[in-house]
Amino acid sequence: MNTQQERRCVLYARLSVTKEESVSIARQLQSCRRYAEARGWEVVGEFIDDGVSATANRPEDRNGWAALLGTTDFDAVIIWKVDRLARRVLDFLHADEALQKRGAGLIAVEDPIDMTSPQGRAFAVMLAVFGEMEAEAIRARVRAARAQLLKDGRWAGGGVPYGYQSAPNPDGPGWVLVKDPARQPWLAEVVGKALGGATVNAITTWLTAEGAPLPEGSITRRKSGATAWNRQTVDGILRNPVLAGMTPHNPGRPKSAKRADPFAVFRDEEGEPVVKDSLAVVSVEEFSVLQNLLDARSTPQARKRSEREPTSPFLSRVVRCDDCDVFLCRGTNQKRPVLYCPSCRQTMSRSAFDPYLVDRLLAERGTVPLGGSTVEAHWAAAGKSDEARREILLTQLDSLRLRRGVVGRYFDEDRVLLRWRGASPPAIVSNAEDLSDA
Incomplete structure (x- = not known):
């Protein structure tokens, strides 16, 4: 890498947790700026990952580093120390490889490394090894400290369970659960x-x-x-x-x-x-x-997704609860497919509802023109594909809502409020003829 190429650089800083002994993001960037100024390089960008663990997050999974790689027209990345970029050797090598592909080099202010030479690259890998060893030592100390706290009957921190609270330890330092x-x-x-x-x-x-x-x-x-x-x-x-x-x-x-x-x-x-x-x-x-x-x-x-019994997507985000105005969700009840409202929890068995809806669609909209043919012809062509059937249903629906009814064993079609596109609104009272005779 020659002097001309090194005139444009970007800065990168990372911090897991702010502590008194930590080198802050601001101090890291300040050291990197001074390094660039001393060599007459132009800083064209600064990128940070604050509150991000290098042990738990690979560089490519961090927002700051990803934004850095998305930037163009730089040929050097300045960091404060190698462990600010990665604490695992493999992560460090992957990050360095990503920079090499774009012809950029990595410079660490506190670690005198020159990534343009084989010797410098080997030294950088050694530093990454030591960084990984340090991270593992920190994890071991944390595990040991937590085990000792639990052995002493003290509260080790974290979310306090419902019905409990943390209080000062009456028998010594720290906190206990009460x-x-x-x-x-x-x-x-x-x-x-x-x-x-x-x-x-x-x-x-x-x-x-x-x-x-x-x-x-x-x-x-x-x-x-x-x-x-x-x-x-x-x-x-x-x-x-x-x-x-x-x-x-x-x-x-x-x-x-x-x-x-x-x-x-x-x-x-x-x-x-x-x-x-x-x-x-x-x-x-x-x-x-x-x-x-x-x-x-x-x-x-x-349950885990792999353990769930699949349900038909035919009515996915199609039916709304008439009381809550939210889409009904798919689920099962005693291994039978149902639709249920996530708010009021009303349910409808799909064993009867799906065939009822299909029968009405074909009987009332089967001859309606659709895509150079008819709804009935498209339905036959869809075969057993629930996704394709759903798309056909949506072309005909204006609204489909389900209202609460008397809980019972049998399907109650009065609960179904269905309106086709272009059709006049249904009567509010279903037994209008009976009322007119009264």
Whole structure:
């Protein structure tokens, strides 16, 4: 790389967590500017990733670095130290390769490296190795510190479970978990209902109707402004092992594991769960029963996508709830396909609804011209493709809404409010002839 090429450069800075001993983003950029000024280089851009861990995020996955690579007309990238770019050797090599492809070099202010020579490149790789070793040492220290806190019965930090709060440790430094007197009665009622056979959805509806206080920091609200619970929150509360006085402890859980193992808890040297009776709402045995109930009643939406039973997309975002004015969602009830409202929870079995709708479409709109043919001809050509059938249905629909009705075993067509395109609005009263004779 010659002097002419090195006159245009960009700066890059990264910081995971702001601490007193950390070199701030501003200080990193200031050092990089001074380096560029001392060599007479023109700085054409500055890019940062603040609050981003180099261990958990590859350079190409960071917004700042991605924006840097999207910039043109520079031939050098100045960073403060190698570990600001990457803490894993492989990540560092990939980032350097991306710069090489565009003819740019990497310069570190505090690490005297020259990436234009084989010796400099080898030295840079060695620094990246040391950076990875340092990151692993930090992780080991954090794991050891957390294990010691749990062994001492202290609160290791993180989200405070519902019904509990952190308080100063009466026996020494740090914090401990204690019961929250304002939310404990609600927690006990929730657990009691679940053990008594109530579903998560039923408990969620009850909490919202009763105006139960939400978890600290929660801002879930309805359009009316009233607080509203959701089933994911309730499910998470019921799966937290602190209910049985146990402490969640599953280090190394991958980010892809959205639901933590409720029995991944802190254990003693014999492998038995450490139980703090002062925090327990139920026994360990009752907690196990509760988990079995939850697993047996988990809705398809709560399972991993690979474990869900597929449902037909024929009516996806087609039918609206007449009360709530939101699209009905697809789901299953006792392994039978249904549509349900995410707000008021009304449901409609699709076993009868789908054939009813298809029959009406073909009977009332089958001869309507469509794409040089007719609706009926296009429907026959669509075969069993639910996506193609949905597109045909949408060409004919003006609106399709479902209103609440009497819960029963049989399909009630009076619940269906359907209007075709170009058709006059339906009568408000379905039994108009009976009324006219009155």
